[in-house]
Amino acid sequence: MTEGGDWQRDVLRELADTPAAPASTSPPMPPAPVDPRLPSPPPQPASPTRPVPRGTRDPRLPLTTPESVPTVDPRLAHALGRPQHGDSLTQRTGRSLRRLTTSAGQDVAEQTHLATELQRPVTTGRIIAVTSIRGGVGKSTVSALLGRTFNHYRHDPVLTLEADAALGTLPVRMGAESVRWSCADLAQILTPAMQLTDVTGYLVPVADGGWLLPAGQGRVGAPMDVRTYRTVTLALRRYFAVTVVDCESLPGDVARTAMDTAHARVVVAPMTAEGVNGTRQVLNWLAQLPHAALASTAVALSASSPDTTLDEKTAAAHLREAGVAVVSLPYDRHLAQGGPIHTVMLGQATRDAAVRLAAEAMHRAVRVR
Ligand SMILES: Nc1ncnc2c1ncn2[C@@H]1O[C@H](COP(=O)(O)OP(=O)(O)OP(=O)(O)O)[C@@H](O)[C@H]1O
Numbered sequence: 001m002t003e004g005g006d007w008q009r010d011v012l013r014e015l016a017d018t019p020a021a022p023a024s025t026s027p028p029m030p031p032a033p034v035d036p037r038l039p040s041p042p043p044q045p046a047s048p049t050r051p052v053p054r055g056t057r058d059p060r061l062p063l064t065t066p067e068s069v070p071t072v073d074p075r076l077a078h079a080l081g082r083p084q085h086g087d088s089l090t091q092r093t094g095r096s097l098r099r100l101t102t103s104a105g106q107d108v109a110e111q112t113h114l115a116t117e118l119q120r121p122v123t124t125g126r127i128i129a130v131t132s133i134r135g136g137v138g139k140s141t142v143s144a145l146l147g148r149t150f151n152h153y154r155h156d157p158v159l160t161l162e163a164d165a166a167l168g169t170l171p172v173r174m175g176a177e178s179v180r181w182s183c184a185d186l187a188q189i190l191t192p193a194m195q196l197t198d199v200t201g202y203l204v205p206v207a208d209g210g211w212l213l214p215a216g217q218g219r220v221g222a223p224m225d226v227r228t229y230r231t232v233t234l235a236l237r238r239y240f241a242v243t244v245v246d247c248e249s250l251p252g253d254v255a256r257t258a259m260d261t262a263h264a265r266v267v268v269a270p271m272t273a274e275g276v277n278g279t280r281q282v283l284n285w286l287a288q289l290p291h292a293a294l295a296s297t298a299v300a301l302s303a304s305s306p307d308t309t310l311d312e313k314t315a316a317a318h319l320r321e322a323g324v325a326v327v328s329l330p331y332d333r334h335l336a337q338g339g340p341i342h343t344v345m346l347g348q349a350t351r352d353a354a355v356r357l358a359a360e361a362m363h364r365a366v367r368v369r
């Protein structure tokens with residue numbers, strides 16, 4: 001792989017020269033050479049094979065293919081209901097009418113600016129870590145929105161990576177029906193000799209494009225530690241222009257490491273007084289990190305309830321005071337439903353917020369360091 005700006009061309013050429021990865025969520029296992037002295041591994045389900053990347057692993061170690069596990073129990077999957085649109089029919093109709101009657105000049109300039117930020121060329125893969133002060137405030141939702149947005153705007157490979165062992169929801173939000181290989185598996189498998197096409201064989205292809213690497217198979221106690229995180233992110237940034245990391249909540253060790261080592265950070269703050277207050281404490285902690293961590297941080301102020309009463313402008317101003325960019329993510333019926341995120345079903349304000357947040361994060365990921 002060449003240095004500097006050419007690495008992306010190499011990666012793209014490699015993709016173009018190779019038939020597209022099968023649109024399956026269960027990538028086949030590269031067959032490991034078998035050492036007759038070792039006990040034979042348990043029988044594997046029949047699956048097509050792909051060539052073993054040369055020099056990828058110690059052939060004396062048995063490699064068992066993890067089973068493919070559905071992200072949602074099939075008995076529940078059909079109970080999900082139909083996806084709701086984030087905007088009501090009245091809102092959608094009103095917007096179409098407004099579009100016909102107002103000048104679009106300013107809109108176009110703004111869209112062009114955002115697209116330029118999102119498409120910024122990178123010389124080495126950028127890592128954008130998403131976390132929050134506590135659980136359940138929208139980290140996985142924001143990560144999924146960012147991953148999809150980057151993928152929509154960029155032509156180079158984008159990865160969304162789950163670094164949260166606590167039965168995370170990222171695979172479901174990204175629309176993965178099943179998962180097989182996890183971060184812990186890849187930490188053992190990845191070697192510098194691997195090509196992008198070898199690596200993507202272990203990832204989940206996302207329906208709209210891009211790739212997903214889950215933290216585990218949705219079981220209690222899945223392994224995810226700082227070492228695994230560092231090994232996997234360091235190895236994968238060779239292949240992906242942007243990696244969005246859905247971290248556990250602070251102050252978990254993996255979240256702290258991710259925040260410390262990422263090129264840009266997104267802190268998700270719930271739109272409540274205590275949520276904003278706690279997030280301000282996180283920002284104060286970031287300010288103490290050695291390498292301009294605050295300057296490369298954006299906050300997503302997320303309203304995951306339609307009943308929030310906190311004044312958005314006051315909350316945003318309180319966070320901006322710390323020296324970060326703040327983007328408000330409105331309450332969205334489609335996001336509130338849970339389940340896979342369908343971009344076309346998002347409210348217009350949600351889509352706009354996702355684009356603005358992704359642009360802020362990318363701007364920081366490229367500019368800083
Ligand atoms: N902007 C939003 N509008 C409406 N609902 C939202 C929004 N963001 C998040 N939610 C709701 O909040 C729930 C929790 O979000 P999410 O799973 O992304 O949080 P999390 O911080 O990743 O949680 P955990 O700490 O458990 O990983 C979602 O299932 C969704 O219902």
Ligand SMILES: [Mg+2]
Nearest residue numbers: 139140168169
């Ligand atoms: Mg989550």
